[in-house]
Amino acid sequence: MNDDKRFDGDRKDLERFMDGVVQRNPDEKEFHQAVHEVAADVLPFIAEHDRYQRGKLLERMTEPDRVVSFRVSWIDDQGQPQVHRGWRVQFNNAIGPYKGGLRFDPGLTESVLKFLGFEQCFKNALTGLPIGGAKGGANFDPKGRSDDEIMRFCQALMNQLVHYIGPNRDIPAGDIGVGQREIGYLFGQYRTLTREFVGALTGKGVSFGGSELRTEATGYGVLYFVQDMLDRADGDLDGQRIAISGAGNVALHAAEKAIALGARVVTLSDSGGTMHDADGLEREQLETVKRMKQDRGCRIEQVAEKLGWDFQEGKAPWAAECDIALPCATQNELDGDDAQTLIDNGCRLVAEGANMPCTADAVERFQDADVLYAPGKAANAGGVAVSGLERAQNAQHLVWTRDRVDDELQKIMRDIHDRCERHGGDGNGGPVNYRKGANIAGFEKLADAMIAQGVL
Ligand code: NDP
Ligand code: 2IT
Numbered sequence: 001m002n003d004d005k006r007f008d009g010d011r012k013d014l015e016r017f018m019d020g021v022v023q024r025n026p027d028e029k030e031f032h033q034a035v036h037e038v039a040a041d042v043l044p045f046i047a048e049h050d051r052y053q054r055g056k057l058l059e060r061m062t063e064p065d066r067v068v069s070f071r072v073s074w075i076d077d078q079g080q081p082q083v084h085r086g087w088r089v090q091f092n093n094a095i096g097p098y099k100g101g102l103r104f105d106p107g108l109t110e111s112v113l114k115f116l117g118f119e120q121c122f123k124n125a126l127t128g129l130p131i132g133g134a135k136g137g138a139n140f141d142p143k144g145r146s147d148d149e150i151m152r153f154c155q156a157l158m159n160q161l162v163h164y165i166g167p168n169r170d171i172p173a174g175d176i177g178v179g180q181r182e183i184g185y186l187f188g189q190y191r192t193l194t195r196e197f198v199g200a201l202t203g204k205g206v207s208f209g210g211s212e213l214r215t216e217a218t219g220y221g222v223l224y225f226v227q228d229m230l231d232r233a234d235g236d237l238d239g240q241r242i243a244i245s246g247a248g249n250v251a252l253h254a255a256e257k258a259i260a261l262g263a264r265v266v267t268l269s270d271s272g273g274t275m276h277d278a279d280g281l282e283r284e285q286l287e288t289v290k291r292m293k294q295d296r297g298c299r300i301e302q303v304a305e306k307l308g309w310d311f312q313e314g315k316a317p318w319a320a321e322c323d324i325a326l327p328c329a330t331q332n333e334l335d336g337d338d339a340q341t342l343i344d345n346g347c348r349l350v351a352e353g354a355n356m357p358c359t360a361d362a363v364e365r366f367q368d369a370d371v372l373y374a375p376g377k378a379a380n381a382g383g384v385a386v387s388g389l390e391r392a393q394n395a396q397h398l399v400w401t402r403d404r405v406d407d408e409l410q411k412i413m414r415d416i417h418d419r420c421e422r423h424g425g426d427g428n429g430g431p432v433n434y435r436k437g438a439n440i441a442g443f444e445k446l447a448d449a450m451i452a453q454g455v456l
Pocket of ligand 1: 383
């Protein structure tokens with residue numbers, strides 16, 4: 001195998017590599033962004049290691065194994081047929097079966113799914129568990145739909161998705177717009193169609209094979225990771241002001257753990273705007289937020305009114321004075337200007353609960369200003385990690401206790417932190433470049449598995 005042009009690790013390599021990616025995937029700007037972020041760290045690493053120069057590893061990693069799309073037809077409450085598009089992007093299964101969430105979002109595109117599937121390969125590798133990377137979903141807007149409509153949509157989606165998934169093939173879970181309710185309907189249809197009760201989805205209800213703590217795992221994991229970052233920098237969470245964006249699964253469980261660890265959550269948001277209070281959220285107030293958002297589908301504006309908090313219509317949380325920022329809503333929700341405002345207001349740590357919430361410009365500004373920055377593929381890996389533990393429990397036909405899962409989650413987050421430090425630290429106890437560390441550690445694990453299995 002001597003077909004490779006060797007990388008020198010300079011900017012020209014990166015430009016040449018990205019030109020190819022852009023040419024092969026025109027107009028997919030989120031995918032380009034995610035690949036660029038990884039390639040910028042990994043190409044110099046490849047240049048330094050002969051072992052990784054051969055076999056076009058990064059070229060193969062940036063080409064999904066397959067992208068399938070299908071029509072999802074269903075009948076709404078008015079008896080009208082509705083048609084949507086469903087997808088599954090199976091990116092790489094060199095270290096384990098495909099694994100990753102399903103997103104229901106009217107603006108969903110193949111570019112977004114490819115960026116998410118690509119990042120998932122690195123994230124899943126970082127967990128240390130045997131899971132490959134995938135992502136899927138549909139351009140369906142669950143907002144305003146009745147419970148019956150959600151059920152019928154999930155059943156119609158599974159009528160197609162069933163052909164591509166399975167406990168040892170591809171194991172979907174939740175993401176934006178897909179939580180325990182949707183996974184329940186998807187699982188029911190899978191079980192009915194296949195006549196098998198197996199762990200082909202994770203994030204199930206605890207009474208039928210779901211893991212304890214899966215719902216909380218992403219948000220809790222973000223805080224465990226932040227704690228590890230602070231420990232290393234001789235800090236702690238006590239009294240720290242935290243700005244959180246979003247008010248969904250990740251945001252609310254990040255808020256819950258932050259409060260439990262003594263921090264002050266000063267913002268939450270949704271696509272309508274931000275609620276803010278400098279004193280921070282009390283534990284009982286969080287219960288009210290959860291009830292209003294999760295059970296009754298209220299908007300953050302209504303929650304702010306109920307709690308007597310300030311509401312800023314159409315605004316993101318990044319103008320709030322805070323020590324820590326946790327973007328937990330969606331991709332590219334925090335840009336370079338937002339980053340500058342956070343830096344000017346004294347923010348010292350940013351950890352991504354969402355996938356790629358910070359633009360490339362924002363990340364660069366954080367790093368230039370020595371703000372500790374953790375990318376989503378490291379900081380939000382707790383969700384997929386507990387999904388991996390759910391898969392293990394299903395395969396063992398066992399149910400682990402909440403305490404056991406929590407212990408495992410904390411250990412996995414610490415291991416991810418240490419992997420980032422190994423590849424992103426200077427070896428002398430200086431600040432860690434978590435982005436670089438996560439990219440290289442994920443690449444190394446995946447590359448070693450691909451090399452061992454031959455060119456495929
Ligand atoms: P949810 O659907 O539970 O919540 C999403 C939240 O983000 C809602 O509050 C939503 O507000 C807000 N939001 C969505 N789009 C926008 C937007 N364009 N502008 C402002 N706010 C927006 O999703 P999750 O909490 O599960 O996911 C959030 C992020 O975390 C995503 O990036 C996801 O990929 C990532 N993630 C999720 C994991 C999981 O286990 N669920 C695991 C790892 C990462 P609104 O109601 O107004 O739309
Ligand atoms: O982005 C993610 O890691 C998820 N949405 C969770 C995936 C999973 O399989 O639990």
